[in-house]
Amino acid sequence: MASEVLLVKNERVIENQHNGADELTICPICYEVFKAPKYLPCLHTFCQSCLCTYIKSAVNSDACVLSTGFNCPVCWKFVPSPGSVNSPEDWASQLPGNHLIRTLMDKQSLPKSAPPTMVNDVTPTNNNNTENKSGEIKERRVSRKLPKQPGTEPTLELLCKEHKDKKLDLFCGDHEAPCCISCLTDHHKTCYSVLTLEEAAKGVAKKQTTLDLLKRLKDINQLVENILEDKKANINDLEKQKEWIEKEVEQLKEGITIHLDKLVSNLRDDISLLHKKQMEDLKSQLERCEKRHRVVTNCQKVFDACLKHASDVHMFIEINKLKSILNEQEDYLSINQSEFNRIDYEFEIFQGNLKDCLQSLGSVKVNTAPSVRTVEIKNAPIRSTTSVSLKNCIPHEMKTLSLKIGKNNTIVRGGIFLPDGRLLLADHTNSRLCLFDEQYDMEMEIQVPGNPWDLSLIEHKKAAFTIPNKGCSLILILNLENMKLEKEIRFPGKLYGLSYIDGYFVVTTDTEFTFYHRGKSSVIVLDQEGNIIRTLFQGKVVQHVRAVSKDRIYFTDWDSNTVHCITLDGEELFHFTHGDLYRPRGLTLDREGNVYVCGLWSNSVFQFSPEGEYLRTILDKRDGTLSPEAIGFDINSNRFFVSRNQSVIKIYRMKKK
Known part of the structure; x- marks a missing residue:
């Protein structure tokens, strides 16, 4: 009886082990066990045939998909095209295979191990019985285990993406990347910390860093999950508040004249427009949170599967993939605090003599306050970038980008970080805009009709850039949702620097352009049709401009080696100069209002305070900074870029000293 109970328990344990990995081995498109599993950059995995069908449907909707990219079917993160595919089949076959999923599938395909068989009966053979001195046969209890079947253990072979026939059996500690012997020869000759993959991954499951990551x-x-729950509750609350406001409006309507009916209609239209905008914003925030949730949940499933089923080597590989994704999620949650605020309506009824002075029935205000649900989370390990002043930080290089095409060097004169973390650069030499994703991989190129100079963000969903043509300059408006040009503004003169504020464009222009810009220059304000509203400054050479508010407009004066700060009325607040600043070009501001300016001929980048006080030189020739053209800060994080000569763009992050 005891042996039967043991047999049942063993079968249940084995069944639970198999069921734990079932969910990870099901394709989210066809809902069947994976066939040739392939994973996307967001780590979501699909059958190769399912991905091929999905890409085909995307191509049928938009023929440019093969050259641009498509969205992940699960989290909708953009997957850029590798640029060398001729068909959906070719693209799907080039995607990397998911070795972890294959290992889980191999384990599931094995026959369930039978428990040890306990034999308690007496078998009349000399082999299974012993005879004592008196000649009596003693009973022997025999325990037989099923023999291990040869060839049933799953094998995992990690192959190098660059050298297809080579195994990944080394790990470079300098670059924190696995590599093969050919990679070591080609890319890691000068690296000091190179170990075998087994040595690097030894005991990774028990390391404190792995436990901390979990x-x-x-x-x-x-x-x-808490943010998602709060957003859903906020949407329901706003729906109820909207209904209450509409009832109040209806009660006002009952006792007044036909004139009031018209005002009611106007007010309801205003409420609907405001409500529509708030609902769109909230649903957009909800959608982004859901995407983040799917990504994090998928990571957790992958991590749990690794802990249960993967080898140390495989867990080590997966952990390196998960780190960058987790850092992105942490940065997003830490930086975008405004997206966690609640929104409520406040309705005020007009009080007074309606017949004599009624012009409207009231107004609806939007109140934003921190969410209780997110405030209660005090132990979440979210890294905050606001606790340390950027004045006390130093730049650490993160990435080097190159926009060089063949033998042609490029010059990047402007760039901006988009609200979703991507980077948009203006390639002045090759008449294009270059979009990089959050991992700084080239996502797409946008050809433009001329040589772009400067870029500015317009209300999070659009961007504007200048093209300083000789006869007639252009300001072009780019829709950031579909990356299409949607508007063109013409101006009879050369436009260079560009900034957008309160519905106006603040630009720099040359009226008499000569060698080294030795002409007459101005800082002017244009409306959205290109008409001049006012002239703020006139000098010899002004180039880059940044508008922070009506009281803070900064621009560089090439001729006097100066950065000016003026108001929208043209009143100068202060000007900044330094003995080592020579030929100032690009400038930007961080989230604290500190100003950074590139010295093109002094090979340096200067930082000064919002009051015009010199703080320090953060980059110079000793760092390899040569001829910096443009600089741009991501106000939602501590990142910034600097474009240099020879097509080099450096990405930095400000960190505590």
Whole structure:
């Protein structure tokens, strides 16, 4: 009886182990067990044939998909085209295979191990019985285990993406990347820390960093779930508040004249427009949170599967993939605090003599306050960038980008970080805009009719850029949702620097352009049709401009080696100069209002305070900074870029000293 109970328990344990991995081995498109599993950059995995069909449908909707990219079917993160595919089949076959999923599938395909068989009966053979001195046969209890079947253990072979026939059996500690022997010869000759993959991954499952990563993953997932729940509750509350406001409006309508009916209609239209905008914003925030939730949940599933089923080597590989995704999620949750605020309506009824002075029935205000649900989470390991002043930070290089095409060097004169973390650069030499994703991989190129100079963000959903043509300059408006040009503004003169504020464009222009810009220059304000509203400054050479508010407009004066700060009325607040600043070009501001300016001929980048006080030189020739053209800060983080000569763009992050 005891042996039967043991047999049942063993079968249940084995069944639970198999069921734990079932969910990860099901394709989210066809809902069947994976066939040739392939994964996307967001780590979501699909059958190769399912991905091929999905890409075909995307191509049928938009023929440019093969050259641009498509969205992940699960989290909708953009997957850029590798640029060398001729068909959906070719693209799907080039995607990397998911070795972890294959390992889980191999384990599931094995026959369930039978428990040890206990034999308690007496078998009349000399082999299974012993005879004592008196000649009596003693009973022997025999325990037989099923023999291990040869060839049933799943094998995992990690192959190098660059050298298809080579195994990944080394790990470069300098670059924190696995590599093969050919990679070592080609790319890691000068690296000091090179180990075998087994040595690097030894004991990774028990390391404190792995346990900390698991804790961070769970905490972030909990935080995202709380935010999602709060957003859904906020949407329901706003619906109820909207209904209450409409009832109040109806009660006002009952006792007044036909004139009031018209005002009611106007007010309801205003409410609907305002409500529509708030609902769109909230649903957009909800959608972004849901995407984050799907990504984090998928990461947690992958991590749990690794802990249960993967080898140390495979877990080590997966952990390196998860780190960058988790850092992105943490940065997003830490930086975009405004997206966690609640929104409520406040309705005020007009009080007074309606017949004599009634012009409207009231107004609806939007009140934003921190969400209680997110405030309660005090132990979530979210890294804050606001606790340390950027004045006390130093730049650490993160990435080097190159826009060089063949033998032609490029010059980047302007660039901006988009609200979703991507980077948009103006390639002045090759008449194009270059879009990089959050991992700084080229996502797409946008050809433009001329040589772009400067870029500015317009209310999060659009961007504007200048093209300084000789006869007639252009300001072009780019829709950031579909990356299409949607408007063109013409101006009879050369436009260079560009900034957008309160519905106006602040630009720099040359009226008499000569060698080294030795002409007459101005800082002017244009409306959205290109008409001049006012002239703020006139000098010899002004180039880049940044508008922060009506009281803060900064621009560089090439001729006097100066940065000016003026108001929208043209009143100068102060000007900044330094003995080592020579030929100022690009400038930008960080989230604290500190100003950064590139010295093109002094090979340096200067930082000064919002009051015009010199703080320090953050980059110079000793860092390899040569001829910096443009600089741009991501106000939602501590990142910034600097474009240099020879087509080089450096990405930095400000970190505590």
